Amino acid sequence: xxxxxxxxxxxxxxxxxxxxxxxxxxxxxxxxxxxxxxxxxxxxxxxxxxxxxxxxxxxxxxxxxxxxxxxxxxxxxxxxxxxxxxxxxxxxxxxxxxxxxxxxxxxxxxxxxxxxxxxxxxxxxxxxxxxxxxxxxxxxxxxxxxxxxxxxxxxxxxxxxxxxxxxxxxxxxxxxxxxxxxxxxxxxxxxxxxxxxxxxxxxxxxxxxxxxxxxxxxxxxxxxxxxxxxxxxxxxxxxxxxxxxxxxxxxxxxxxxxxxxxxxxxxxxxxxxxxxxxxxxxxxxxxxxxxxxxxxxxxxxxxxxxxxxxxxxxxxxxxxxxxxxxxxxxxxxxxxxxxxxxxxxxxxxxxxxxxxxxxxxxxxxxxxxxxxxxxxxxxxxxxxxxxxxxxxxxxxxxxxxxxxxxxxxxxxxxxxx
Amino acid sequence: xxxxxxxxxxxxxxxxxxxxxxxxxxxxxxxxxxxxxxxxxxxxxxxxxxxxxxxxxxxxxxxxxxxxxxxxxxxxxxxxxxxxxxxxxxxxxxxxxxxxxxxxxxxxxxxxxxxxxxxxxxxxxxxxxxxxxxxxxxxxxxxxxxx
Numbered sequence: 001x002x003x004x005x006x007x008x009x010x011x012x013x014x015x016x017x018x019x020x021x022x023x024x025x026x027x028x029x030x031x032x033x034x035x036x037x038x039x040x041x042x043x044x045x046x047x048x049x050x051x052x053x054x055x056x057x058x059x060x061x062x063x064x065x066x067x068x069x070x071x072x073x074x075x076x077x078x079x080x081x082x083x084x085x086x087x088x089x090x091x092x093x094x095x096x097x098x099x100x101x102x103x104x105x106x107x108x109x110x111x112x113x114x115x116x117x118x119x120x121x122x123x124x125x126x127x128x129x130x131x132x133x134x135x136x137x138x139x140x141x142x143x144x145x146x147x148x149x150x151x152x153x154x155x156x157x158x159x160x161x162x163x164x165x166x167x168x169x170x171x172x173x174x175x176x177x178x179x180x181x182x183x184x185x186x187x188x189x190x191x192x193x194x195x196x197x198x199x200x201x202x203x204x205x206x207x208x209x210x211x212x213x214x215x216x217x218x219x220x221x222x223x224x225x226x227x228x229x230x231x232x233x234x235x236x237x238x239x240x241x242x243x244x245x246x247x248x249x250x251x252x253x254x255x256x257x258x259x260x261x262x263x264x265x266x267x268x269x270x271x272x273x274x275x276x277x278x279x280x281x282x283x284x285x286x287x288x289x290x291x292x293x294x295x296x297x298x299x300x301x302x303x304x305x306x307x308x309x310x311x312x313x314x315x316x317x318x319x320x321x322x323x324x325x326x327x328x329x330x331x332x333x334x335x336x337x338x339x340x341x342x343x344x345x346x347x348x349x350x351x352x353x354x355x356x357x358x359x360x361x362x363x364x365x366x367x368x369x370x371x372x373x374x375x376x377x378x379x380x381x382x383x384x385x386x387x388x389x390x391x392x393x394x395x396x397x398x399x400x401x402x403x404x405x406x407x408x409x410x411x412x413x414x415x416x417x
Numbered sequence: 418x419x420x421x422x423x424x425x426x427x428x429x430x431x432x433x434x435x436x437x438x439x440x441x442x443x444x445x446x447x448x449x450x451x452x453x454x455x456x457x458x459x460x461x462x463x464x465x466x467x468x469x470x471x472x473x474x475x476x477x478x479x480x481x482x483x484x485x486x487x488x489x490x491x492x493x494x495x496x497x498x499x500x501x502x503x504x505x506x507x508x509x510x511x512x513x514x515x516x517x518x519x520x521x522x523x524x525x526x527x528x529x530x531x532x533x534x535x536x537x538x539x540x541x542x543x544x545x546x547x548x549x550x551x552x553x554x555x556x557x558x559x560x561x562x563x564x
Contacts (some may be wrong), residue, residue: 021519028515032427033508039544047482053451053490059520135482155485155509157516172508213442214477214505243442243479243507288459360447381480382447 001030001169002037010165018066019306022161029158030169039131039170043117043145044074044163044310047135048156049106051080051099059157060105063164070110072084074163075119077136078105080362082354083115084331090363099362109164115356116330118232118303120147128254130225131174132148133162135247138302138378144246146228148254150174153245179255180264181248184271185210187221189417190274196223198230198311199395199414202377203397204274205234207282209242211272218248218262221274226252229305236302237377281413286380286393291408294392295370297321298359300328301378306336313342315397316349319404325351326368328358360386373408375399422534426555427506428514430524432499433551433560435540437471441462444480445487445510454496472550473498474539478507488513492523500552501527505537526552 003011011027013020026038075330080099082088089096102264107113114122120142126132128148135154141238143149152172154162158304162168185208187195194200208217217238226249238244248256256262299312304327312327327346329337334355337343346353357366360382365372373391374380375396383391392408399411440462443449448458454469469493478484488510491497497517501510504530514525530538541559542548549560 025515025519029508029512032511032515048486050486051428051482052446052483052486053494055490056486056519057495058493059489059516062520137480137482140482153482153508155482155512157485157489159482160513184477209479213479215508240444240480243477285460381460385447385457385464 001027001035007038007167010011018063018068019165021063021066022165025158025161026165026167026169030171033169033171035169035171037170038167039174040166041072041162041168042130043072043126043132044159045077045134045136045139046074046106046111046159046163047077048160049076049079049103051102057098057102057105060102063160064097064105064108065251068109068164070163071166072163074111075114075123076106076111078115078357078361079252080119080357082356084355086353088352088364090366109160111163114330116303118305118330121135121305122330122332131168133159133168135159137239138232138236141239141247142232144173145235145253147246153243162251180216180266181218181256181262182215182269184218184220184259184268186271186273187219188273188275190221194276194414196369197395197414198233199375200279201230201234202237202375203279203283203286205237205378206241206286207274207278208238208247209238209244212242212244214243214347215269216246216248217244218250218256218259220250220259222249222252224251225284229308232302233377240378242383276415276417283393287391288379288384289371289390289392290293291392291410293371293407294323294373294402295367296326296365297373297403298365298379299375299399301358301360301376304329304333306333309333309337309342311396312400315400316351320349321351321403323403323406324365325403326354326364327351327357328354331355363387365389373399373402420559422530422538422557424502424528424530424555424557426507426526427511428525428527429525429554431553432472432526433549434470434472434499435472435547436550437463437466437468438539439475439559442477442479443475444478444484446481446483447490448480449487449491451487451490451494451496455463455493465557468498469496470507471498472500472502472542472552474502477503477505478510482509484509487514489516489520492517492525497525500525502552502557503529504532505529525543526554528552
C-alpha cells in the first residue's frame with residue numbers, strides 16, 4: 001500500500017503510540033482487502049463503546065494511554081448503560097462500573113457522547129458522496145443507502161482507528177464501481193394497505209438480508225413516499241439477517257433514480273420476486289413462539305425518532321399498557337419529549353423511556369424471562385440469543401394493543417390479499 | 418481427495434483442531450457468548466454448539482459490527498476457535514483477529530477458501546468428522562484425511 005510521508009511518520013510512531021497502533025491496524029486491514037492507499041474521511045461513528053468484556057477496556061485504555069485524540073467529527077454508538085437513568089440497569093454493580101468506564105474512555109478520546117445507534121437522526125449528517133468510516137450495522141446501511149455517503153461495514157476497533165488518524169483504507173464501498181446493485185428484489189402484487197404500512201419494511205428487510213447475504217440488493221416496487229423511519233427499519237433488519245451494508249430502492253434512494261442506474265447499466269446477478277406469501281413466511285420467522293401471552297413490549301431499535309413517538313402516543317392513549325413497556329431512544333428525542341410534555345404522559349401511562357443504550361445490548365428488561373414483543377426486526381433477531389426471551393414480532397399497533405391485554409392482538413386484515 | 422488446500426490468507430498464524438462447520442452465516446455479536454464459547458443465535462442451525470478449540474468453518478459473517486469485539490473477548494477469555502475458515506472474506510472477523518494480535522499478541526488465523534474448494538472441504542469433513550484440520554497461513558491441511 002502506498003503511504004504518504006505523513007502516514008509513514010504515523011506508522012513509525014512519530015505521532016504517538018495510539019496513532020501508531022491505529023495506523024498498523026488500518027494498513028493491515030487495507031492490505032488484506034487490497035486497498036492501494038488510505039483516503040481522508042469526513043466523520044466516524046464508533047461502536048466500540050459497548051461493553052462486552054474486559055478486552056474492550058484493554059483496547060481503549062491502550063489508545064488513551066497512547067494519547068489518542070479524534071481528528072474528525074466522531075460520534076458514539078450506544079453504551080451498555082443509560083447514564084441518565086442508571087436505575088434501569090439490571091446487571092451487577094461491577095458490570096455497571098465497567099460499562100461506564102468504557103464509555104468514559106471513548107469520551108476522553110474526543111468522541112461526541114450522543115450514545116445512539118441512529119446518529120443519522122441526531123448530528124449533522126454526512127452528505128451524498130462523502131467518505132466516512134462508520135460502525136454499527138444499521139447506521140452503516142442507512143448512511144450508504146439513504147444518505148449516499150460511502151462507508152465500508154466497519155467493525156469495533158477500526159472505527160476509532162479511522163477517527164484518530166482521519167483515514168480509512170480505500171476498498172469496497174469507498175469506490176463507486178463497488179456500489180453497483182447485484183440482486184434485484186421485485187415486490188409483486190403486494191396489497192395496497194400492506195405496501196404502505198410500516199410493518200412491511202422490517203419484514204422485507206429481514207427477507208432481503210437472508211437472501212442477499214453480503215451482496216448489494218436493489219428493491220423495486222416500494223412507494224415513493226417511503227419515509228426515513230421506514231427505510232431505517234428495513235436496513236436494520238437486512239443488516240441483522242445478512243451482511244447488507246448498502247441497498248438501493250428504485251425511485252427512492254440517491255443512487256437509484258432508475259433500476260438501470262442502480263445496476264450501473266449491467267444485468268443483475270439474480271432477480272427475486274417477493275410476494276405477500278413470502279413476506280408472511282418471513283414475518284413468521286421473526287417470531288420464535290406462537291401468539292399467546294406476552295411479558296414485555298420493547299420498541300426502538302434503531303432508536304425511536306420523534307416522528308415515531310408521534311405515531312405511538314395516540315395508540316397508547318387509547319390502549320394503555322398492562323405490562324412492562326420500554327421505548328429506547330436518544331437524548332435529543334428525550335429532550336423534545338420533555339418539552340412537549342409527552343415524557344410525563346408516557347411515564348403516567350407506564351412506559352419506560354430508555355436512552356444511551358437498548359434492551360438487547362444490556363440487561364434492562366425487568367421481567368424475568370418469558371416473551372418479548374417488538375415491531376423491530378433487529379430486536380426480534382437478537383432478543384432470543386442476547387437476553388434469553390422468546391420473541392413475537394408485530395406492527396406498532398399490534399405491539400401496543402397486545403401490551404394493553406397482555407396477550408397478542410393481531411390485525412390480520414393487513415396481510416390479506 | 419487432496420489433503421492440502423491453498424486458501425487466501427486474511428490474517429496470518431497457525432491453529433489446528435477438529436472442526437465445527439456452520440451451515441449458515443453467523444453474527445458473532447448476538448451469536449456467540451464469548452464467556453462460554455457457545456453459539457447463542459437461537460435461529461441458527463448450530464445453536465448450542467461450542468466453538469472453543471475448534472477450527473471454525475462458516476460460509477460468511479453477517480450482522481453486527483461488534484463481531485470484532487466478541488472475537489477479541491473470546492480470545493481474552495480463552496473460548497475462541499483456533500482458526501477461522503470462510504467462503505467469503507468478512508472484514509469484521511478479520512479485524513477481530515488482527516486486533517487480538519495487536520493487543521494480546523495471540524495469533525488466530527483467518528483464511529478464505531474459494532467457492533468450490535470450500536464446498537469440497539466441507540463435504541469431506543462432514544463424511545470424516547474426526548479429521549484434524551491445521552491452518553498455517555495460506556495453507557489448510559486436512560490431517561488423516563482419507564482419500
